[in-house]
Every structure is written in C-alpha cells, then in structure tokens.
Amino acid sequence: MTYQRVSAAILQELRKICGEENVFVDPEKMEAYSHDETPAQDYGHMPEVVTTPTTTSSVAEILKLANREMIPVTPRGAGSGLSGGAIPVYGGIVLSVEKMNRIIEVDYDNMMLVVEPGVVTNDINDLVGERGLFFAGYPMSLETCFVGGNIAENAGGGKAVKYGVTGQYITGMELVTPTGEVIELGGKIIKDVSGYDLKKLIIGSEGTLGIVTKSTIRLTPKPKEKTVLLVLFADIEGAISMVPKIMTGAGIIPTSIEFMDQLSVHTSCKYLNEQLPYQDAGSMLLIEVDGSTRERVDEDAEVIGEMCFDGGALEVYVADNYTTQERVWSVRRNIAEAFKVYSPEQSLEDIVVPVNAIVELMRRVNEISEKYKIQMPSYGHAGDGNLHTTLVKPPEWSHEEWRKIEEQILRELYREVRRLGGKLSGEHGIGSKRKTFFQDFINESELMLIKKIKSAFDPKGIMNPGKIVD
Amino acid sequence: MKIIVPIKQVPETGNVKMDTETGTIIRDGSESIINPLDLYAIETAIELKEKHGGSVTAISMGPPAAEKALREAVAMGCDEAVLITDRKFAGSDTWATSYTLSAAIKKIGPFDFIVAGERATDGDTGQVGPNLAAALNLPMATFIRTIDVVKEASAIQVERLVEEGYEQLELPLPALVTVVKEIAYPRLPTLRGKQRAKKMELLRWGADDLDLDVTKIGLKGSPTRVVKIVSPRVTREGSRVEVKNEETLEKAVEELLTFLNERGFLAEHKRLTEGEKGA
Numbered sequence: 001m002t003y004q005r006v007s008a009a010i011l012q013e014l015r016k017i018c019g020e021e022n023v024f025v026d027p028e029k030m031e032a033y034s035h036d037e038t039p040a041q042d043y044g045h046m047p048e049v050v051t052t053p054t055t056t057s058s059v060a061e062i063l064k065l066a067n068r069e070m071i072p073v074t075p076r077g078a079g080s081g082l083s084g085g086a087i088p089v090y091g092g093i094v095l096s097v098e099k100m101n102r103i104i105e106v107d108y109d110n111m112m113l114v115v116e117p118g119v120v121t122n123d124i125n126d127l128v129g130e131r132g133l134f135f136a137g138y139p140m141s142l143e144t145c146f147v148g149g150n151i152a153e154n155a156g157g158g159k160a161v162k163y164g165v166t167g168q169y170i171t172g173m174e175l176v177t178p179t180g181e182v183i184e185l186g187g188k189i190i191k192d193v194s195g196y197d198l199k200k201l202i203i204g205s206e207g208t209l210g211i212v213t214k215s216t217i218r219l220t221p222k223p224k225e226k227t228v229l230l231v232l233f234a235d236i237e238g239a240i241s242m243v244p245k246i247m248t249g250a251g252i253i254p255t256s257i258e259f260m261d262q263l264s265v266h267t268s269c270k271y272l273n274e275q276l277p278y279q280d281a282g283s284m285l286l287i288e289v290d291g292s293t294r295e296r297v298d299e300d301a302e303v304i305g306e307m308c309f310d311g312g313a314l315e316v317y318v319a320d321n322y323t324t325q326e327r328v329w330s331v332r333r334n335i336a337e338a339f340k341v342y343s344p345e346q347s348l349e350d351i352v353v354p355v356n357a358i359v360e361l362m363r364r365v366n367e368i369s370e371k372y373k374i375q376m377p378s379y380g381h382a383g384d385g386n387l388h389t390t391l392v393k394p395p396e397w398s399h400e401e402w403r404k405i406e407e408q409i410l411r412e413l414y415r416e417v418r419r420l421g422g423k424l425s426g427e428h429g430i431g432s433k434r435k436t437f438f439q440d441f442i443n444e445s446e447l448m449l450i451k452k453i454k455s456a457f458d459p460k461g462i463m464n465p466g467k468i469v470d
Numbered sequence: 471m472k473i474i475v476p477i478k479q480v481p482e483t484g485n486v487k488m489d490t491e492t493g494t495i496i497r498d499g500s501e502s503i504i505n506p507l508d509l510y511a512i513e514t515a516i517e518l519k520e521k522h523g524g525s526v527t528a529i530s531m532g533p534p535a536a537e538k539a540l541r542e543a544v545a546m547g548c549d550e551a552v553l554i555t556d557r558k559f560a561g562s563d564t565w566a567t568s569y570t571l572s573a574a575i576k577k578i579g580p581f582d583f584i585v586a587g588e589r590a591t592d593g594d595t596g597q598v599g600p601n602l603a604a605a606l607n608l609p610m611a612t613f614i615r616t617i618d619v620v621k622e623a624s625a626i627q628v629e630r631l632v633e634e635g636y637e638q639l640e641l642p643l644p645a646l647v648t649v650v651k652e653i654a655y656p657r658l659p660t661l662r663g664k665q666r667a668k669k670m671e672l673l674r675w676g677a678d679d680l681d682l683d684v685t686k687i688g689l690k691g692s693p694t695r696v697v698k699i700v701s702p703r704v705t706r707e708g709s710r711v712e713v714k715n716e717e718t719l720e721k722a723v724e725e726l727l728t729f730l731n732e733r734g735f736l737a738e739h740k741r742l743t744e745g746e747k748g749a
Contacts, residue, residue, distance in 0.1 A: 229661070230658065274655075275655040276655075276658075298664075301661075302661065302665070305661040306661075309661075315660060316660060316661035316662075317657075317658035317659065317660055317661070318545070318658065318659050318660065318661050318663075318664050319658055319659075320664075321482060321501050321503045321542075322482050322501055322503070323482060323503055323506060324658055324659075327658075328658070
C-alpha cells in the first residue's frame with residue numbers, strides 16, 4: 001500500500017475539522033504518541049500529525065479525508081497497549097480519543113452506561129461503585145487505560161476467570177467505519193441475533209475496522225465481600241499443577257487465579273520496596289474469591305486453601321481486608337512495570353493455552369529458557385490459561401544479537417503453544433509486534449477470510465494499517 | 471517472654487470517602503481493620519516470641535466489633551486475645567483509655583514487655599502508648615526501630631529514631647516501647663491462623679471485671695473534650711506559570727527562573743545566548 005504524506009493543505013483541512021487546538025505537529029509533543037508500552041526503539045514510529053477530535057462527526061470527517069487522500073489513520077487510546085496496536089507504523093494521522101472522555105448516560109434502570117472511548121476505565125467503577133455496581137471486564141491497567149482501548153483489544157485482566165473479558169460487557173456501540181460512515185451496532189440489549197454480530201467483530205479488532213465513538217456497557221452487581229489467598233509452593237510445577245485442579249475440583253469459580261514465579265515476585269517486591277516475608281518460595285498463586293456474604297466467601301477460601309495444602313502448598317496466607325489485599329495485588333500488578341525498569345530490553349508475551357495444558361506449557365517454557373540460557377520469568381492469569389512469559393535480554397548480549405535470538409525463541413515458544421491448542425495472544429493483541437508470527441501460525445484459509453473482512457470494511461487500507469495482517 | 475500488644479480497630483482509610491463539609495470519615499460501608507501502625511507492633515512481638523520463646527497477648531479496648539481486629543492479630547500469630555468492652559467505657563479519651571488498659575493489663579498478670587504502635591491512624595495522637603507506661607509505672611521508649619533482648623532477658627537495647635539520627639537506649643524489663651514502620655514487615659495471617667482465630671475463645675472484660683476507679687473511665691473520666699473538628703487551612707499560596715503557546719513559553723521560563731533565583735534555589739544561573747542554544 002502506498003500512502004500519501006500529510007501535506008500543509010491536509011493539515012489545514014484537519015484544523016478546520018477539529019479546531020486549531022486539536023491538531024499538532026511539534027515533534028516533542030508527538031513523541032508521546034509514537035509508542036505504547038512495547039519497547040519504543042524496536043516498535044515505535046513517529047506520526048506526521050496528531051489529532052484529538054472531540055465529536056463523532058469530526059472523527060468521520062477525518063476518516064473521509066484520509067480515504068480521499070490515502071493517509072493512514074492510527075486510532076489511539078491511553079497508549080498502554082502491549083502489542084504496538086496504537087503505533088502509527090506508516091506515519092500519517094494519529095487519532096487520539098483522549099478528548100472524547102464524557103460519560104454520556106448512566107441508566108441504572110437497565111444497569112447500563114453509555115460512554116465515549118476516552119473515559120478512563122477505573123472512572124466508571126468509581127462512578128457506579130456507590131450504587132454497588134461495577135464494570136467487570138476491565139484489565140490490570142484500569143487506572144490509566146481507556147474504554148476505547150479495552151474494546152479495541154478486547155482486554156482481559158485479573159478477574160476474567162469468573163467475569164470474562166471486556167467484550168462480554170459491551171452491548172452496543174457507535175462506530176465510525178474506515179470510510180467515514182457512522183453506524184449503530186447492538187444497543188441496551190442483552191440478546192441480539194438480528195444479523196451478524198458485527199459488534200463482536202469490532203471488539204478485539206485492534207482499531208483496524210473503525211473507531212468506536214460511543215459504547216454501551218453492561219454493569220454487574222459488585223460482590224460485597226472478597227478474600228485473597230496467597231499460596232506458596234516449593235517450585236513452579238507445584239503451583240501450576242494446582243490451577244486445573246482448583247478450576248475443575250473446587251466446585252467454586254474463583255475471581256482470579258494468578259501465577260507468579262520466584263523471579264517475578266522478587267523483581268516486583270524490589271521495585272515496590274515491599275517485603276513479602278516469604279520470597280524464597282519457588283512460586284506463588286494469588287487466588288481471589290468473592291461473594292455476597294463474609295461467611296460464604298470465607299468458606300470458599302477455606303475449601304480452596306485446603307485443596308492447596310493437599311496439593312503440597314508450603315503456606316496459605318489470607319487477605320480478607322482491603323489493606324492486605326492491596327498489598328498482595330500490588331505485587332502482582334507491578335510485575336510488568338518492574339521488569340521494564342530492571343530489564344528494559346525484553347519481550348512481554350501473552351500466550352494462552354487450554355487450562356489443563358498450562359502445566360505442560362510451563363515445562364516447555366523452562367526447557368526453552370535453559371536451552372537459550374536466558375531468563376524467562378512467567379506470571380499471569382493462570383486460571384484462564386493465559387501467561388505473561390517474558391523474555392529478558394541477558395546484559396552481555398548486543399541489541400542485534402538479542403533481536404535475532406528473540407525471534408528464534410518466540411517461534412519456538414509459539415510452536416509449543418500451538419501444539420498445545422493455544423494461541424499467540426490472550427488479551428494483548430497481535431498489533432504490529434506479533435504480526436509476522438501471527439501470519440505464519442494461522443491457517444491460510446482463515447488468513448484469507450480475515451483479509452477479506454478487512455478490505456470489506458476498509459477498501460483503501462487506511463485504517464490502522466500494519467496491524468494484525470498486512 | 472510474655473509480650474503484650476495493645477491494638478486498636480480503625481476504619482480502613484485506603485478506600486473511604488471524606489465528608490468535605492464536616493471533615494469526618496463517611497463510615498457507612500467502610501471496613502474496620504487493625505490500625506495499620508499496630509501491625510508493626512504485632513509483627514515485632516511475634517518475631518521476638520519466635521526468637522526467644524514465650525507468648526504474645528493482644529489486647530484491645532473498643533466496641534464488641536473490635537473482636538475482628540483481635541482475631542486478625544491471633545491469625546497473624548498472637549497466642550491470646552483480650553477484649554475490653556463495656557458501654558461504660560464509651561467516650562474515653564486517651565487518658566481514660568490508658569487507665570482502663572492498665573487495669574486490664576494488671577489483671578492479665580506478670581509480663582516482660584509491652585509493644586505498641588506509634589499512633590492510631592484515626593485519632594493520630596500517639597498518646598496511649600506513653601500514657602499506658604505512665605499508668606503502669608514502666609520505663610518507656612517511643613519511636614523504636616530495633617530491639618535486642620539482652621542480659622538474660624532482663625533488659626532490652628533499642629534504637630530510638632530522633633530527628634537527626636537515632637539514640638541507643640537500654641531499658642530494664644518490664645518496659646513499654648512504641649515502634650515505627652522501619653522495625654519489621656508485618657506478615658499476613660495464614661489460613662491455619664485464621665482457622666485457629668475463628669475457634670478461639672476471646673477473653674471479654676467489662677468495667678465490673680476490672681479493678682477500676684469508676685470516676686476515671688468513659689466520657690466522665692476523660693479530662694479532654696473534642697470541642698470542634700476543623701480541617702487545617704492551607705495558608706500557602708501557589709503561583710501558576712502557564713504556557714499557552716510558543717511565545718509564552720520563553721516568558722514562562724523566565725518567570726520560573728526569576729522565582730527560583732529570588733529564593734536562592736539555583737546555584738549560578740546564566741542566561742543562554744542565542745548562539746549557545748543551538749549547541
């Protein structure tokens with residue numbers, strides 16, 4: 001695809017569409033829009049112009065202009081993505097939804113909320129929390145990420161075991177198609193089989209099929225009580241083999257089962273200046289259960305805790321108030337950030353396998369780690385088979401060496417994942433980062449279908465090009 | 471060694487909202503937890519017990535609901551728990567609280583020392599620890615960051631944080647110390663601990679169970695009164711340097727430099743000439 005450069009005339013038109021204050025080209029300001037949470041030196045790319053439209057009609061106008069002039073448009077939320085989805089890999093226009101951040105309607109009678117895409121996910125929970133409700137499909141980065149990005153990536157997170165992912169809570173949306181048409185999909189309805197479920201197709205399409213300018217979110221009653229167990233095991237296998245046992249044998253659906261290996265816990269504790277007094281454990285599980293009464297939740301936690309002891313747990317710690325729960329969760333939540341600080345050159349992966357294959361997957365990860373003599377700390381949402389295995393560059397390797405071997409290791413890892421019936425990404429997306437691998441690991445007919453769908457929506461290929469497939 | 475840890479149950483402040491009009495905590499639906507600074511006292515006591523043997527008794531004066539904090543302390547590793555509760559104690563200030571606690575501690579019997587938290591996160595006075603030492607006529611040291619048991623467990627050597635460093639003190643036992651955060655990382659309660667705490671019988675003592683002068687307890691026995699609660703007013707005034715576009719940027723930088731220079735915050739400042747800027 002050949003794209004045109006953003007000329008002075010196009011800039012002028014953009015200013016007319018969005019207003020002077022919503023178009024900028026200073027490199028210092030644009031730099032922040034040139035990368036996401038993937039390493040900028042490998043995946044970053046500068047846009048030619050950044051726009052921050054405030055209305056649906058401006059978004060539509062921008063896309064029409066881009067179609068006419070063959071300018072690539074990259075939509076952007078908070079930039080907390082982990083697959084390069086919001087990076088303008090072909091330059092062109094970055095369309096940031098940061099100023100479309102209004103909560104348009106709060107409809108408690110239907111337990112629904114209508115919001116613009118630039119609303120910070122946690123703000124929703126702050127707003128509706130007082131009514132005993134919450135938006136259950138949120139990711140770990142909820143304090144910074146935007147709803148728009150959650151929808152684009154179909155974000156998962158720490159509660160997905162019980163509550164599922166973002167897409168399960170989006171019942172309707174207003175979409176600006178890549179050609180600039182505005183359409184309404186779904187609505188304040190729970191069921192809808194009237195034609196193809198295009199809304200579900202948009203969710204997780206990584207901004208390649210249009211820009212969601214409004215979304216209807218279904219709210220869920222917030223459980224009144226919860227308990228977090230921090231369970232210590234001597235080794236990785238002990239912890240990870242416990243996961244399918246709990247999922248199938250406890251008769252309880254936990255809110256979360258998070259796995260953390262020793263290196264992950266150490267790195268995060270060092271970063272937080274926290275000292276869990278049991279860092280010598282080989283690995284840990286963080287298990288959360290929730291419910292409507294304290295007694296019931298205590299009972300469920302006890303059942304799972306006893307199962308863990310039977311399965312060889314060294315110790316089971318119980319956090320049943322906000323303070324202790326925060327202490328435990330913050331160690332888990334800060335692992336990725338901590339690795340970024342201590343080992344900036346790394347590849348944060350997002351592999352997902354059927355939950356009973358997770359034990360086997362961890363064995364393969366260890367073999368690969370030993371074979372290539374690199375550290376591959378693993379942590380993540382073990383309860384739904386989703387692990388954030390991370391490849392860490394040994395300090396003595398050069399960047400070029402690393403990039404070459406990194407690709408080799410990833411291919412080997414993805415091969416194992418596929419063999420176990422898994423996929424490359426569970427919640428972060430393919431984006432630009434995993435595009436080549438994705439195309440190599442997917443069935444050819446499926447790839448063709450994806451490409452046809454893409455061109456049906458976006459015949460000129462201006463909508464977030466360079467993501468998922470070429 | 472027998473160690474006693476006085477603790478307080480306070481509202482969880484991590485996720486509560488404040489009433490901005492009255493400056494008080496909206497308690498509806500807020501959880502109660504062990505005063506976070508008391509966790510360091512509990513941890514210290516348990517570590518000393520693990521090292522030197524003996525037992526740890528947690529004691530709390532409060533409404534019946536304070537039982538929850540005591541059970542949490544037992545789940546962490548305390549051996550016994552005593553709840554001092556009676557409507558007659560309602561409205562106690564720090565002095566009456568210390569007096570009542572001292573009577574209860576006398577009833578517990580001989581002990582080696584008392585470890586208290588630095589202060590409670592709700593009242594924020596830090597008075598009950600020292601008051602309690604006075605009521606029991608014990609040697610006392612506040613803001614302790616390390617404790618060593620010495621002289622065949624007849625004394626402790628401690629480091630006491632002061633503004634410009636720390637003091638090394640030795641206290642004969644029995645004694646009372648209040649500890650700071652630096653002293654330990656509080657452990658989490660274990661499942662086995664929780665199970666034990668759930669089953670355990672707490673000691674519950676009211677005014678009639680203690681040898682007390684009834685004129686010294688509760689609201690009537692409290693020499694201090696809370697007359698009014700006000701939020702402190704911020705008297706400092708900030709000045710804002712705003713940048714709207716390229717032209718105002720230069721001016722804003724100039725303003726900021728002048729501000730810092732006037733207060734002597736910058737060592738030597740030389741304005742860059744146009745030529746140097748490019749370099």
